[in-house]
Amino acid sequence: MKKLTNGPAEPPAASEPCNGDLSAQFHRALSVLAGKWKGDILWQLVERKRRFGELRQSIPGVTQYMLTTQLRDLEANGLVKRTVYPEVPPRVEYEMTPSAKALKPVFDELYRWAQEHGFPTSAQGTAQPKPQSGDAAKRESEPRKADRRSR
Secondary structure, eight states: OOOOOOOOOOOOOTTSOOHHHHHHHHHHHHHHHOSTTHHHHHHHHTTSOEEHHHHHHHSTTOOHHHHHHHHHHHHHTTSEEEEEEOOSSOEEEEEEOHHHHTTHHHHHHHHHHHHHTTOOOGGGOOOOOOOOOHHHHHHHHHHHHHHHHHO
């Protein structure tokens, strides 16, 4: 007959973390990677080292302040290595650390997932609006203006 008491449960095996530990580890990992620009920065650094200006040019919409902030955060979390060369003017390069390079399969899988589930790249024919001539664009926008006024 089975023992039906509310005694202490058997501890999980050492190789299998309990659900709470697994959840906490997952949230810590996400918090390290979370941020509007961190994914873009790491994606740019996957293939090679880059200088600050290269990163800024390759990530549309990022401000100098946000790029600096996100790079510092990634560096503090051990994902990016910053190397300053003693030159005039100073040269600074950023590269992924080995722990960040271990994320490459994750990036590859995200890319594959996006392709399979309807997020193709623009080179593969995403639905982008066709450019219109000035007259056609003007005619198309007129009814919208009228609709807004009547509300």
